[in-house]
Amino acid sequence: MSEIVIKPDQMAVAEGETVLITMALGSSLAVCMYDEEGGIGGLVHTLLPDKRREGNGKNGLRYVDTATRALFEAMKEAGAVPERIRVKLVGGAKIFCFAGQAGQPDIGRENVSCARKTLQELDLAIVSEDTGENYGRSVHFIAGSGRLEIETVNRSRYWI
Numbered sequence: 118m119s120e121i122v123i124k125p126d127q128m129a130v131a132e133g134e135t136v137l138i139t140m141a142l143g144s145s146l147a148v149c150m151y152d153e154e155g156g157i158g159g160l161v162h163t164l165l166p167d168k169r170r171e172g173n174g175k176n177g178l179r180y181v182d183t184a185t186r187a188l189f190e191a192m193k194e195a196g197a198v199p200e201r202i203r204v205k206l207v208g209g210a211k212i213f214c215f216a217g218q219a220g221q222p223d224i225g226r227e228n229v230s231c232a233r234k235t236l237q238e239l240d241l242a243i244v245s246e247d248t249g250e251n252y253g254r255s256v257h258f259i260a261g262s263g264r265l266e267i268e269t270v271n272r273s274r275y276w277i
Contacts, residue, residue: 126178128161128188130195131260140255142208142226146248147256148185148232149205150241151263154199157241158260161188165224166231179229189239199240205265205277206232206246207256225249245277 121129123139137160139147144164151158154228161184168180177183192202209229229248236243247254247267257266268274 123160123162125162125164126176128159128178128184128191130157130159130188130191132156132158132195133261135260137258137260138256140256141259142256143212144208144223144228146181146206146208146225146228146232147258148181148188149207149256149258149263149265150188150192150197150202151205151258151260152192153203153261153263154201155197156261157192157195157197158258158263159188159192160256160258161185161186161191163228163232166227181228182235185232185235186239189241196268202241203244203263204236204241205263207244207254207265207267207277209248210250210252210254212251212253233247247277 118132120136139162146163149160159264163181163184164179167182207224253270255268266276
């Protein structure tokens, strides 16, 4: 079983028992797609909701909207059937909560909202998610089956 570590602003698509790993998800979001019948899965680690915020010069995988579309295209190029692709979302936390910050943007919540909107536009179903709250997460995603293990900062582990 091989492993691929995906850093922020990166994505990978793999087959079978390959484990796609991303760490230190705070407000950032992991979008995980898989076609279980085809044995293909992919993961992208995004940072911000949409590309409009910084213009055209930046890496499109940094943004939930463009990264989600790029992952969908990469999945299709790898042989995934669009109607069979399912999605899991992890991250989107609000890590730093301080008194007196009521008006501050919640990037984690915006990331999750943007992902849901983009996935709806692509007609892709979210089958499970572990988002929000106020703690970081790491992900081990088995590409071909869609099994996803989450490890939190307090070291608890669970599958979604």
